Amino acid sequence: MTKITLKNISTSHKSGSKLDNIDMVIETGEYIAVLGPTGAGPSEILKVIAGLLPVASGQLLFDEIDVSDFPPEDRGIGMIFEQFQLFPHLSVLDNLLYGPRMRREDIDKKIEVAKEIISMVRLDGREDAISRELSGGMQQRVGVARAIVAGAKILLLDQPYRALDAKIRAEMRVEIKNIVKGLGLTAIHSTHETEEAMMLADRIAIFNNGVLEQYDTPEKVFDEPRTEFVASFLAESNVWDITIDNNQVKLGEINIKYNSNKYPDKSYNRMVLKQHAIDLFFNADNIPNNWNSFNGKITKVRLLGEFIRVTVDVNGIEFIVRDLLNPDLRDPLHLIDEEIILGFPVNEVNLF
Amino acid sequence: MPKIEFLNVTKRYGNIVAVKNLNITINDGEYLSLLGPSGCGKTTTLRMLSGLILPTEGKILWDGQPIQDLQPDERDIGYVFQQFAIFPHMNLWENVAYPLEVKGLSQDEIEKNVEKYLKIVGLENKAHLFPKDVAAADLQRTGVARVLARGAKVLLLDEPFGALDFKIREQFQDELRGIVKELGLTAIHVTHDQSEGMAISDRIGIMKKGKMIQLSTPTDLLFNPRQIFAAHFIGEANFLEGIVVDKLDDQIVVELIGGDTLSVSRNIASFFPGDRVVLGFRKGFAKVLNERISDNNIISGKVISDRYLGEKRRINVKLEYGRSVEIMVLPHEQRHSEGETVNIQILPENMLIYHYPKDGLEKALEVT
Structure with a gap:
């Protein structure tokens, strides 16, 4: 009123x-x-x-x-x-x-x-x-x-x-x-x-x-x-120092595709990737188009009730993934040391 | 180090029963959490073990020996609270040393112990600082060091992270579990935060109205909640009423009120045709399909809302016979518009089944 x-x-x-x-x-x-x-x-x-x-x-x-x-x-x-x-x-x-x-x-x-x-x-x-x-x-x-x-x-x-x-x-x-x-x-x-x-x-x-x-x-x-x-406060996020090289984000040895229409400058030096935006795959055929994907190894698993948090090492870079607890994961703690494919949509890459 | 047993322990305050007939064993070196709504009896259980209050009935055993007659300071127990309870006029070193001085230890022993335990909690470089000059997490670390230095073999933790910021809280959870395991202590931790309980505990006890509802590992609680209340309290689930209409070798078939049928394949031994039951399924364990690709455990309905909440979406669906269910999906999964007909598939192995509670479903789900 x-x-x-x-x-x-x-x-x-x-x-x-x-x-x-x-x-x-x-x-x-x-x-x-x-x-x-x-x-x-x-x-x-x-x-x-x-x-x-x-x-x-x-x-x-x-x-x-x-x-x-x-x-x-x-x-x-x-x-x-x-x-x-x-x-x-x-x-x-x-x-x-x-x-x-x-x-x-x-x-x-x-x-x-x-x-x-x-x-x-x-x-x-x-x-x-x-x-x-x-x-x-x-x-x-x-x-x-x-x-x-x-x-x-x-x-x-x-x-x-x-x-x-x-x-x-x-x-x-x-x-x-x-x-x-x-x-x-x-x-x-x-x-x-x-x-x-x-x-x-x-x-x-x-x-x-x-x-x-x-x-x-x-x-x-x-x-x-x-x-x-704002990007990192609203959701648990991965935040890294990065550089831009040849229209890709360079994070350590990893090259990440991003939406260059959304981010036309070349001067970005920080990347925010929300934990829940990342998916884990056992089979590369299941990764959708226009996603980034990398091979990695699971190093840590944490149960959070309805969610699960998984830490994946990709070429020495730690990605933290937050996923809904999946009925296939009845024994989630045994995922540690598993080789996995990690993927996320190009549009989920936030640059600052 | 010690094994703790509660044998038929009841605590009454006048006509109010705070804890009823509690029978649990906490194993040597175990990290156990007690979870439940306010007033469920979890803090009363801690206080009885610490000796601050006495049970009305039953026995508490410490490595097989009754401890009811021991005073709190004779129990080798360390109590850590949310409010830190640190002396503001003493520096961190003096705070940890204080109970040892009261105990009459020699200066050498005091110094040895204080240094050892400040190091264990990672405060060796901050010993000279006063409480006003350190972060909340360091105050709680000081509290933990103080009870460890006193020689506690059992740690009782009552919402110890309640006053800490979220990010610090997780780091401290890992630290605390590490300390307990490294020193071989037994820990009993009261919390209302289920993700904290899941992350830190070997087992979790769910309490309601003074009773232990289920004592299990975190994964067992999520995947095999043995009572409706546990399924409701841990995570999020939908519940539907029905009648068992058929029993096959590996499945039973339940007709829901309204006509749909769903099959269940786990924990079905005690169910027979004619039984009135409650079916449950976790909100994240169902799939929302546009087409009815098969008849394998599918219920249909119309979308009431598909709300985007950042890290997840909640889809509310009104079933054909009036009941509503909610499904949780990740944000990038397909969005559905209001009024759209959708099919919800829950595989038989992901269904939960319970006998219909004698006081009704609503009462069984009641949290207060």
Whole structure:
């Protein structure tokens, strides 16, 4: 319901943060994910929008109104944190009504609204439950409900699911996004997980060292990274120093084909190859056209649950491959020392 | 070095049963992880072994000898927590030396031990630094050196990598496993991160509501989960209900609710025609085919969504009779559009089968 515009926003180094000249527009009803290392910008952006971190220069607009000097309570924002931040001794309903009571609003009306929202976040029948006795997922739903009851038009979610178990986390992501979209709220969600960002966001903003490196749709940031940082941050990657020779990448003794239309210059010196872009083959006939392929030897295997990570030595260069666990690999640790063919599409070669 | 046994161990807090009738043996020199949702009893199990709390029932044996009556400091156990517990006013050397001084060791012995274990954890050149001047991983290395220097034979690790960045975490996992194996220690490691458990452990115990669900090697847990909850909790799987309609020599045939049939060829001995069952298959073990090239274990449906998530895609398919399944594929595999009819093939050897749970499927899958 609110469009947010950040115009040349910088924060002071004295505040311990270093956002540098950030320009971003978040459209009404958009769900944005912000990604980056700790301290690099994601949490700081949320704090600036919430009014918890002072702006040294630039403007923050909500629907064209400059709110840079508005106190946090006048910005119509709901914040959802990892630690829930509920009053543990109060019931679900009393947690929701705490704000309205403090603001001396008409509580009878608010009770009706609160009950509707409790139902929306699937906590029917738990209005009187004491919040500390609820599971983590339920407490987080109470947090979202509280923000909505308080009339938030913008939701800021700061790593909201980090404290939850993986299975609950997966359910909560979808559930909360559906509620946010259903109500037309504008949401900014800071996370460390690429999959969470890719799954939820209309657009993703990637920060490094206080600088906005790229702000685009999930497909664009993943497939067309503008910087080496973006390419290697979003997925586990192989990163090498390289040279370009005769329209091929030279990596040690290996020559790698790349898309020269995408990379017309000759001055590249770094290559990023995502681990999951590489496939392993036992038979060279199975390698698709327009792929690079090399013979190598498996030196290390690591099980990661649904994925497996395999390290392959190719002429002294270590390639790390991340693959979905395959039903043919019932004894994956015995792959060590196997000769293998490693391949990857020419288009997956990222140069910087 | 020691072998640890839990014999019928139960821990109750009033009416709440935190650990129920636990029977496990942790072998001499084994690296074992306990995995499970919050409140499943994994930390309570560690605390009982350390002596910080006592079991309500049952026995814990250390190389065959009961240890319930031993105080925590008499158990040769080292406890490593997520929060490091390092003294900020002492340098790393002093932190490692502290318990040895309390123990009353001579200065020579203290110096010998501190140097030895700081070297083992790779901190010999940082001994003079104070906690504020080193990275989080080095604080945890100091914590490990301190418990080793005290002479711990069993390491208890409660989410020891929880406060570390992802990249450091993996490196430290390898380091820690290497130290445990090199010194021949026995380690019990509590984590909620399944890839950590997979990477570091000889065996993993999956716990739920105080009970041990399955204790197996990592590959066995992935390929042969013996209970529905283990199949659900480790990795990602789809579950479909059905009835066994035929039993052949090497396969059984299950009719799914709605009419499709699927065959299963592994772990089928206890199933017979008429049994109500739950079939499962891992999301990464199914193939999505455009054409029904054969009738070999194929279910059909329409694509609801094909979401690109970077290193994988998730394809949601609504089956002809209403149920939905999700398949995981690598990003470069063929994309499917919404509404497209697809055929999902799961080979009989990749199917999982379970008796229908008495409290229902939803309850069996419940994580909280």
